[in-house]
Amino acid sequence: LAAAITLSVPSAFAAKPLVIGFSQVGAESEWRTANTVSIKDAAKKEGVTLKFADAQQKQENQVKAIRSFIAQRVDVIAFSPVVESGWDTVLLEAKRAKIPVILTDRAVKVSDPSLYVTFLGSDFVEEGRRAGRWLVERQKKTPDAVLNIVELQGTVGSAPALDRKNGFEEVIAGNPKLKVIRSQTGDFTRAKGKEVMEAFLKAEGKKINVLYAHNDDMAIGAIQAIEEAGLKPGKDILVISIDGVKGAFEAMIAGKLNVTVECNPLLGPQLMQLAKDVVAGKPVPKRVVTQEGVFPADVAAKEFPNRKY
Numbered sequence: 001l002a003a004a005i006t007l008s009v010p011s012a013f014a015a016k017p018l019v020i021g022f023s024q025v026g027a028e029s030e031w032r033t034a035n036t037v038s039i040k041d042a043a044k045k046e047g048v049t050l051k052f053a054d055a056q057q058k059q060e061n062q063v064k065a066i067r068s069f070i071a072q073r074v075d076v077i078a079f080s081p082v083v084e085s086g087w088d089t090v091l092l093e094a095k096r097a098k099i100p101v102i103l104t105d106r107a108v109k110v111s112d113p114s115l116y117v118t119f120l121g122s123d124f125v126e127e128g129r130r131a132g133r134w135l136v137e138r139q140k141k142t143p144d145a146v147l148n149i150v151e152l153q154g155t156v157g158s159a160p161a162l163d164r165k166n167g168f169e170e171v172i173a174g175n176p177k178l179k180v181i182r183s184q185t186g187d188f189t190r191a192k193g194k195e196v197m198e199a200f201l202k203a204e205g206k207k208i209n210v211l212y213a214h215n216d217d218m219a220i221g222a223i224q225a226i227e228e229a230g231l232k233p234g235k236d237i238l239v240i241s242i243d244g245v246k247g248a249f250e251a252m253i254a255g256k257l258n259v260t261v262e263c264n265p266l267l268g269p270q271l272m273q274l275a276k277d278v279v280a281g282k283p284v285p286k287r288v289v290t291q292e293g294v295f296p297a298d299v300a301a302k303e304f305p306n307r308k309y
């Protein structure tokens with residue numbers, strides 16, 4: 001009988017784990033928390049060494065993190081840019097160091113598109129359009145009424161804030177019955193959403209018919225402000241938001257939010273695959289768009305058990 005032969009690979013030849021340096025925006029929303037968990041879990045599952053840095057919503061912290069990833073010679077740098085502009089210099093440093101950069105979730109505005117290999121994330125303009133289309137349809141129920149809209153914008157200069165504003169405006173433009181009367185940033189957080197909604201209510205009171213919030217967290221904060229002002233969110237003021245987190249579904253089931261447009265944060269598995277392909281020299285698409293839906297309040301109870309974030 002032939003003796004069983006066991007082959008052991010000398011450690012010098014064992015495959016080195018892929019090392020990704022990831023700079024996250026922060027922990028500003030339920031969406032962001034789900035995004036971070038997805039990326040960390042996917043890295044673990046794929047045996048990827050993840051160097052994770054939380055930028056606490058500051059661009060300067062992201063620049064520092066990227067420079068530190070370059071110094072550590074990671075295989076891939078991935079990041080979700082807090083704002084769109086101001087990345088050329090640091091991305092050029094990464095390019096010169098021959099470290100590929102993958103954008104996740106948010107885009108950048110750079111003079112040279114070769115400064116990053118691919119961008120994985122949602123179509124924020126389309127999300128804004130979807131929010132606008134829901135309102136245009138809803139307005140048909142009260143065709144004679146003018147609906148005054150207040151808008152809670154995301155972080156100033158961020159891709160989702162700019163794009164969601166533009167997409168929404170594009171759809172309601174030309175409809176004289178839909179008017180944005182106030183628009184201000186709530187920085188994508190519940191606390192700011194509440195604070196700014198309080199100011200809107202103080203200034204406009206019962207004139208406000210619709211709240212369009214660029215994310216669910218700001219909408220949830222604003223719902224509190226509406227209730228504290230003695231009004232009924234979802235009825236006296238229609239509430240439209242974006243993300244589709246569990247908190248939004250709970251608010252819809254409670255009748256306080258009318259619709260949430262989905263923005264999928266579960267980008268981890270796709271990010272790991274893209275990073276592996278890039279390092280293996282395989283061609284990757286320059287843009288990978290996440291598939292998403294729209295969830296109005298009347299489907300919330302049925303959909304809630306299926307929600308993963």
Ligand code: AHR
Pocket residue numbers: 028029030031032105106160188214215216217242243263
């Ligand atoms: O970039 C995605 C956005 O950032 C999400 O809509 C928001 O909740 C987050 O903070």
